[in-house]
Amino acid sequence: MGNRGLWHHTACLGVAVAALSIGSVASAAPDKGTVSVLNWWTSGSEAKSMNVLSDMLADQGYKMVNDAVSGGGGSNARTVLKSRIQSNNMPGAAQIKGPEIQQWCQAGMAMNIDEVAKQQDWSKILPGPVAKGMQCDGHFVAVPFNLHRINWVWINKSALKKAGATMPSDWNSFVAALDKLKAAGITPIAGGGDTWQVATEFDAIALATGGADFYRNAFVDLKPDALSSDTMVKALSRLRTLQKYEDANDQGLSWNHNTGAVVKGEAGMQIMGDWAKGEITNAGATPGDQVACMAMPGEHSGFVYNADSFEMFKKSNSDKAAQYAFARTALSPEFQRKFNMAKGSIPVREGVSLDGFDACAQKAQSDFEAAEKNNALVPSFSQDMAETGAVKGALFDVIAKFYNNKNMSAEAAAKQMASQAKQAKLMSSM
Numbered sequence: 501m502g503n504r505g506l507w508h509h510t511a512c513l514g515v516a517v518a519a520l521s522i523g524s525v526a527s528a529a530p531d532k533g534t535v536s537v538l539n540w541w542t543s544g545s546e547a548k549s550m551n552v553l554s555d556m557l558a559d560q561g562y563k564m565v566n567d568a569v570s571g572g573g574g575s576n577a578r579t580v581l582k583s584r585i586q587s588n589n590m591p592g593a594a595q596i597k598g599p600e601i602q603q604w605c606q607a608g609m610a611m612n613i614d615e616v617a618k619q620q621d622w623s624k625i626l627p628g629p630v631a632k633g634m635q636c637d638g639h640f641v642a643v644p645f646n647l648h649r650i651n652w653v654w655i656n657k658s659a660l661k662k663a664g665a666t667m668p669s670d671w672n673s674f675v676a677a678l679d680k681l682k683a684a685g686i687t688p689i690a691g692g693g694d695t696w697q698v699a700t701e702f703d704a705i706a707l708a709t710g711g712a713d714f715y716r717n718a719f720v721d722l723k724p725d726a727l728s729s730d731t732m733v734k735a736l737s738r739l740r741t742l743q744k745y746e747d748a749n750d751q752g753l754s755w756n757h758n759t760g761a762v763v764k765g766e767a768g769m770q771i772m773g774d775w776a777k778g779e780i781t782n783a784g785a786t787p788g789d790q791v792a793c794m795a796m797p798g799e800h801s802g803f804v805y806n807a808d809s810f811e812m813f814k815k816s817n818s819d820k821a822a823q824y825a826f827a828r829t830a831l832s833p834e835f836q837r838k839f840n841m842a843k844g845s846i847p848v849r850e851g852v853s854l855d856g857f858d859a860c861a862q863k864a865q866s867d868f869e870a871a872e873k874n875n876a877l878v879p880s881f882s883q884d885m886a887e888t889g890a891v892k893g894a895l896f897d898v899i900a901k902f903y904n905n906k907n908m909s910a911e912a913a914a915k916q917m918a919s920q921a922k923q924a925k926l927m928s929s930m
């Protein structure tokens with residue numbers, strides 16, 4: 501992913517000075533235009549993170565209308581976006597990730613934002629694959645905000661202590677700690693039932709069990725051999741194991757509710773991307789302190805990444821100048837620090853200082869760099885980074901079927917993954 505070796509730790513001075521300029525022009529400026537932004541950031545920390553942007557835009561004289569649609573992972577927001585095309589009411593920017601950026605662009609909807617990209621030199625300040633993902637036919641059409649890591653486990657340290665368990669370091673000690681939590685009457689893992697949350701757990705398990713090559717073969721290249729492999733069967737069996745530690749009554753509870761349960765010690769752990777960290781901070785706890793972070797244990801290490809991004813639309817209800825300001829401000833060093841501190845992610849812009857970020861963000865950063873060196877960075881299949889919606893939907897269906905039917909074997913689920921992914925890919929290319 502480009503050379504991020506010097507990332508965050510150099511050029512910070514220059515960056516900090518440049519950052520100061522945005523706010524100062526600001527307050528006296530008249531209303532220069534409005535941008536509406538469709539997104540699914542509705543939890544406490546997500547809303548706070550988005551406010552950083554509307555405040556910074558307001559300081560420059562622009563108004564941001566925050567069209568937030570609830571639902572972790574964004575499936576409701578996607579439905580709303582599609583229906584807004586029909587009613588000719590497209591937002592100026594919408595939260596769209598991975599290959600879907602290209603799909604919207606191929607449909608002729610995306611706005612060219614090369615002018616802003618050129619001013620800020622996006623090809624230089626963004627990691628290569630991220631910069632590439634924001635382009636279509638050689639033109640920038642979307643702006644990235646951050647880098648989230650998916651393969652995390654969040655652990656309430658007091659709950660662990662109360663249960664007489666120690667911090668796990670591998671798969672077996674992880675399961676042993678879950679057993680102790682269960683015996684102590686504490687829900688071991690918050691988050692059973694909701695398909696998106698279960699798929700997010702499986703995302704982490706798959707990398708830890710099979711490693712980056714397996715992950716890419718299965719979820720990026722959709723190779724039937726990998727999807728139906730013994731490794732996939734092993735990963736699915738691990739999901740079945742973890743299911744025993746989840747409360748079936750958690751069905752219907754949001755991811756942020758579940759993070760709250762871990763912060764309060766009502767549950768011992770949550771397997772979730774580091775937007776959970778945003779909620780931990782927002783609840784007044786310190787990530788890495790009261791709530792520890794651990795990469796999902798298994799035979800393999802690596803980093804499953806997810807870059808939140810916003811695609812701009814040309815025929816929209818927004819003003820072009822405000823759309824440009826939105827994109828420009830999102831990649832300003834000041835926004836990158838403030839937003840990512842609140843959101844739980846790390847800056848996507850290179851050269852932004854991580855001073856003042858919590859221990860888990862520092863770990864995310866160093867694990868990212870290690871994974872980059874070892875070719876162990878993979879785009880998250882559960883967060884739409886690896887495939888288009890149709891294929892992801894097919895994989896989610898199998899995961900949900902497997903989770904909800906305890907009689908379904910891991911072998912049968914792996915076989916179905918291979919056949920359904922292939923079919924979905926075929927259908928979506930027609």
Ligand code: BGC
Pocket residue numbers: 540541546571572573574648755775806807808883
């Ligand atoms: C997004 C995160 C968001 C999470 C929960 C993920 O797909 O990338 O930014 O916080 O969903 O809503």
